[in-house]
Amino acid sequence: MPCALVTGGSGFFGNILIDELLKEGWHCVNIDILKSNRTDSNLTNFVGDIRLRSDIEECFSISKIDVVFHCAALLAHGKIKTKDLMDTNINGTKNLAEVSAENNVNKFIYISSNCLWGNPLPYAIDEHEYPEPCEDYGVSKLGGEIILNSFNQLNPIIFRVPTLIDEGRLGLLGILFDFIDNNKRIWVVGDGRNKYQFLYAKDLAKACILAENYNGSGIFNLGADNVRSLKDVYQHVISQGGSRSRISKLPRRLTLLAMRIFYKIGLSPLGPYHRRMIAESFMFDTSKAKKELKWMPTFSNEEILLKAFKYYINNKDSIRSRKNVSAHNSVTKAGIINLLKLIS
DSSP: OOEEEEETTTSHHHHHHHHHHHHTTOEEEEEESSOOOOOOTTEEEEEOOTTOHHHHHHHHHHSOOOEEEEOOOOOOOTTOOHHHHHIIIIIHHHHHHHHHHHTTOOOEEEEOOGGGBOSOOSSOBOTTSOOBOOSHHHHHHHHHHHHHTTOGGGOOEEEEOOEEEOTTOOBHHHHHHHHHHTTOOEEEETTSOOOBOEEEHHHHHHHHHHHTTOSSOEEEEOOOSSOOOHHHHHHHHHHHTTOOOOEEEEOHHHHHHHHHHHHHTTSOOOOHHHHHHHHSOBOBOOHHHHHHSOOOOOOOHHHHHHHHHHHHHHTHHHHHTOOSOOGGGSBOOOGGGHHHHHTO
């Protein structure tokens, strides 16, 4: 039975990946700063911090680790300090790579991000496009990639992914779902024709498992196919979700300026990455993953978002009572966005 070390296994995606690995007959060791209540005869949970080499070494003492799936990352949400972000996402990755190399791990799979780019590009980005992050989270994820490039013995696989969505994914999406559930207006910036690619979380888990058998190292872009405009995606969720919400437009320049100001003074959760997601187009070229990994996405943006919305509707009470969960498993505080709700 192969054994995987999954970092961040108590979080949104890490938990999904562990579920898929267990189905495939793996033994999993989960290291996370959050306690997991999940139990399985083939799962060992360890509360630990990847910034501490001793915690990582203890995980390797539990079982012979064959593959590392590095999903853990500190997100740039709320009042996260830049030093903590870099220490976790860069130094934590370095610690993990060093201990993995010392223990003869021969496959290290790292979940990176489309936050490596801060500005929209008029074409789908392939793996040769040089990253140009514009905020701390993107810088920290790029730092993790650079570290892994010096550990050839780990045969690192880097997955660059857009926003992950599945049943249970909340965060800022929870604010959107609340608006739709309450039949409020859904606001788009500009005309809403921008196309922003999502990724079904289980499709990323599938790619991770496929990558375990990939010969050598590599960078792969992932994302949904047949991306429609954000306005069309929202309308699909509204119509299929039984909501009476309508889509309305906000003036682009004025709205982006207001978003920057409110974020800077701490009244809005929408940072640089979120502004790009709402107002710009961004897509990955996924042809390399399809060709070399034989990977294919299974759901479109609108199908993924509808699945997540229906989960929210069916689990609202338990969602509101959640405590000590990851940022993606709870609804982000709306801040000044609540003013839009009043006029919607």
